[in-house]
Amino acid sequence: MGQQLMGGVTLHKRLLDHLRTAVIMLDDNLQVRYLNPAAEMLLATSASRAMGQPLPDYFFDDEEARAALRQCIRDEHPFTRREARLAVSPGYEITVDYSVSPINEPGQTLCLLMELQPLDRLLRITREEALIHAHQATRALVRGVAHEIKNPLGGIRGAAQLLERALPTPDLTEYTKVIIDEADRLRTVADRMLGPRKPPEFKAVNIHECLEHVRQLLLAEHPRGVSIWRDYDISLPDVIADRDQMIQVLLNIIRNATQALLESHTEDARIIMRTRVLRQFTIGSLRHRLVLRVDIIDNGPGIAPDVQETLFYPMVSGRASGTGLGLSIAQSIISQHQGLIECESVPGKTVFSILLPMEQPEVTESEQS
Template sequence: MSAPSFEAIWGAVPYPALVLGADDAICAANPAAESFGAVSARHMEGRPLGRFLGEDSAVLDVVRQARRSGVSVAQYDILVGWGDQAALSHNIHAAPLNENDGAVLLLIHPLGMADKMDRSLGHRSAARSVTGMAAMLAHEIRNPLAGISGAAQLLEMGLGDADRELTSLIQTEAARIGKLVDRVEQFGDLRPAQRRPLNIHDVLDRARRAARAGFAAHARFSEDYDPSLPPTAGDPDQLLQVFQNLLKNAAEAVPKVGGSITISTAYAPGVKMQRPGGGSESLPLLVTITDNGPGVPEGLVRDIFDPFVSSKVNGTGLGLSLVSKLIADHGGVVECDSRPGRTRFRVRLPVWRGAAPDEKERAGSGVVVSEAEA
């Protein structure tokens, strides 16, 4: 067997790879880089890297450090945004090609689904910790809360108008605490999902209709569905709750005038979850909910699914944590990427394969073992 040509090796590199000149202009780009930037190599070549990444990009610092030191330099988990794409975490490797001409090979490694799955499983564990607290809250808080509210009502009957304002405040705050306990108590439902084959579009349509009739009446909806999607394995009521929560989150984020929410579905094979009992399960069904709100603060994006983490002034931080728990219970994963003017939640779910996997096996699911996209 003859040695493969440079072109074959260059084309087979699975990560975006760029050759940069001494002036940081792009000299060559492999096919993965073209796909990554949605720009042809011909359009990139001869243009400075900063034009695509921004002149203040940390990637340029890595490239220049490699050129100055003459050795390979790596920097992990830094934000990279190409053009108008959202900035996402990547690992960067830069290595000088020649000592004299200043050429540098740049490799961009997107943090793949394995990292996202690890975080999703971590969110699931955190949600289970809230589960143990939920039962205690329901028992230890509801009874005295009812007593406080009842006592305030009795006091109100014998007070003047000025003092009734205070008892009304007590009742209002007691009701608010009661609603918070109701939301936390949802984590205490340990019943396994009653999975059966279902059309994900039926669930999305129910969630959309409910949203348009209520909390999202001010938003403009658009749908981009793939009608050929096979059925997924799921509990329709739990998945309805998931998508209602995501739509409510989007509706609260978009502006009252000009707010838009897009729901799309696609078949995206390549992401698989390994199970300890052997074998793996593919997550090819992709549901994306996009809004044109101001975006999630950069410091919260990675932790947005953790319990009690919220970007809202009066948010409890439980809605998205419940979403993560329910999707993990279905063997799927949910992720978020956000920038000002566009926030996108992606939900990946398995296809119905007949008998549902054993729940105990599901609870110990591992990380992604193969992926076709970052």
């Protein structure tokens, strides 16, 4: 088989060329002797460029992985690695399962056959499904708690008003006023925890018009200190969504980014609003023909890793002055649009990505309630 692969076009090579599994063959010096089209796509390279070249130093950036390959050549014993991080190019990594098998044909030098299965898409789908299920469970719990909070507030407020009328001296009313004001404040918090009270009114919406509306609002609030850049795909068609709710989502996210930049006194503070279309893209477990992706990118201090895990939960905030409801409400709205909000953050770069199917969503009764 090794001789056939090194030679001209053979049945074996044609079979490998049509595999969806990425296949690489290395010689005993770890130089690339063959890679099939699936491997070219996975590694973002071409066979003509990689052929005869040593395995790049950045590909297996840890000595343990290279030692395992050399041991496989020495002992002629296959091995498998799970969820390995491979550096496809400097600064770009992928997650794969890979198996390495030695091939020792009589009269031929030993070769290593590597089979690589990409996991990034599977891991992303699994992560998104977990996020969607966690959000649905949390939303149901929070709505129940909010209803339980609101039920006695009317009685407390009414009793305080009756007590206020029966007080012997006017100076005592300041205490009943505190009760009434705090009851009103709690009711407002409970209403915000419940989220939007009506189902989305789906219409054709120009997402760039929504972004420009939010941009003007933010520039009016903060005329100095933060610049807002545009990176639009102007060829995007309208998306089927609720315009007012989309503006609320964008405003919550971009306002959070603006406040984080101002509070951290970031030099050259900027926010980038980017729009793109994704084709045949999966959100959770559902595959959509066209998906709108809106990225809100800032160059602020980033979000702490422990906060990122619970960022979309109610009452969780990365800022001392935050209420922790804005992102939870935004996620609820996008969930009703059958979409998802994701966040990736490192110091100097935070990206909130809104993923929204461009076709008409089907709203269920549970989403309306």
